[in-house]
Amino acid sequence: MNSLGFLVSTVFDLYIMVVLIRIWLQWARADFYNPFSQFVVKATQPIVAPLRRIIPPIGGFDLATLIFAYVLSIGKFLTLQLALNGGIVFSPDFLWIGALSLLKAAGGLLFWILLLRAILSWVSQGRNPIEFVMHQLTEPLTAPIRRVIPAMGGLDLSVLVLFLGLQFANFLMGDLIGPVWFQL
Secondary structure (H helix, E strand, C coil): CHHHHHHHHHHHHHHHHHHHHHHHHHHHCCCCCCHHHHHHHHHHHHHHHHHHHHCCCECCECHHHHHHHHHHHHHHHHHHHHHHHCCCCCCCHHHHHHHHHHHHHHHHHHHHHHHHHHHHHHHCCCCCHHHHHHHHHHHHHHHHHHHHCCCECCECCHHHHHHHHHHHHHHHHHHHHCHHHHCC
């Protein structure tokens, strides 16, 4: 049953990350005509478009997509419970677990995007359309750090500082929530 749990968890996590990237693309005002952005939009549009008619944006923030990601996070745990236990016993704890899981997924997504951006910066030299979107997504987060900590010998340390901040937040979340809830 571990294999089924792994499969269900991975499929949900990957799609939740795609939905979160859509929110992030809108927040960062990234190029939506980029091939990577087009993939994200096409993968989420069938569900997000009808939700937007019901749930309007608030101050330019796409609330419908965020609610969709939250429902997916709760659905992940309900599906895991069904697959592994053979039945669903809904608990109000799933609402908290879904929110914490979504927060953890957002932190994990930021980590992977930063890592991908760092690797692509060594290889492609800015000619890759995916690297361009990664730069647009992470620049609002790295630019303030870069103003405080300038480049040292041509090395940009802002990504490293952001990695350290993410790791600190990850450990802090584990300390505040507890080891049992943190292993979501």
